[in-house]
Amino acid sequence: MKWERLRRAVVPAMAAAMVLLSGCTTYVSTQVTAFSNWSGSDATRTYAFARTGEQQNSIEQATYEQLVANELEANAFRQTARASAHYLVGLTYSTHGDTVTITQPVFYGSPWPGPYWRPLNPWGPFGPFPPDYVTQSYPVFTHTLGIRISERVSGKEVYNVTARNTSEDSSLVHAMPYLVRSALADFPLGNGVVRTVRIRYDKHGAVLTNEVPVAPQPAGASSAAPK
Incomplete structure (x- = not known):
C-alpha cells in the first residue's frame, strides 16, 4: 500500500520535472553574450575558418562549420x-x-470513503495533515558555442559571441543548430550585449524561422536564460 502511494506520487513529479526541464513549451531558449568592435562593410565580408590543432581533419568540426557558414551567408559573408x-x-x-x-509536496488520498468538498478534505492541501515530500534528481546538460571573428592580417578581434542553452538532452549535435542561429541573429550586436533568443523547437531537429529574441540589455546587466 505504501509503495503504491509512493509510486502514484513519484510518477507525476517526474513528469512535471521533465516538462520543466524541456522548457514546458515548443521553444528553445539560448542566452547570447556579444563583444563587438565591428566596423566592416559588406564589401569586406570575406572569411575563412581558423582551426586549432585538435580541430584539424575533424568531421565534427566541419559539420559545425557548415551550420555557421549558412548563417554567415545570410549576413552577406562569403567564404x-x-x-x-x-x-x-x-x-x-x-x-x-x-x-x-x-x-515537490505529495498529498496522499484519504483512507476513508468521501465525499469531501476539496478545501475541507483533511488529507488535501488545506487539511490539518502536512504533506510528504518527494525529491528527484535529473541530469541536465549545458551546451556552449563560441564564435570569434578576427582580421586575418592584423589578428585584431572584431566580434566575439557566445551562445549557451540547457537541456536534458546530452547531444551537442542536437543543440548546435539552435546555438548557431541564436549566436548570429541580428548580427552584429552591440558591445557587451546580453540577451535571450527563443527559437521554436522542431522534433525532427530542424531550426524553424520564427525566432523571438528578447530585447538586448546594456553591458553589465545580467540576464537569465529560461529553460
Whole structure:
C-alpha cells in the first residue's frame, strides 16, 4: 500500500520535472553574450575558418562549420580561401553535465470513503495533515558555442559571441543548430550585449524561422536564460 502511494506520487513529479526541464513549451531558449568592435562593410565580408590543432581533419568540426557558414551567408559573408580572406572565424564548443534536484509536496488520498468538498478534505492541501515530500534528481546538460571573428592580417578581434542553452538532452549535435542561429541573429550586436533568443523547437531537429529574441540589455546587466 505504501509503495503504491509512493509510486502514484513519484510518477507525476517526474513528469512535471521533465516538462520543466524541456522548457514546458515548443521553444528553445539560448542566452547570447556579444563583444563587438565591428566596423566592416559588406564589401569586406570575406572569411575563412581558423582551426586549432585538435580541430584539424575533424568531421565534427566541419559539420559545425557548415551550420555557421549558412548563417554567415545570410549576413552577406562569403567564404574564400584563407590567403584572400579578410576575416578568420574560429569556433569553440562544449557540453557540461550537471544535476538538478526537484522537491515537490505529495498529498496522499484519504483512507476513508468521501465525499469531501476539496478545501475541507483533511488529507488535501488545506487539511490539518502536512504533506510528504518527494525529491528527484535529473541530469541536465549545458551546451556552449563560441564564435570569434578576427582580421586575418592584423589578428585584431572584431566580434566575439557566445551562445549557451540547457537541456536534458546530452547531444551537442542536437543543440548546435539552435546555438548557431541564436549566436548570429541580428548580427552584429552591440558591445557587451546580453540577451535571450527563443527559437521554436522542431522534433525532427530542424531550426524553424520564427525566432523571438528578447530585447538586448546594456553591458553589465545580467540576464537569465529560461529553460
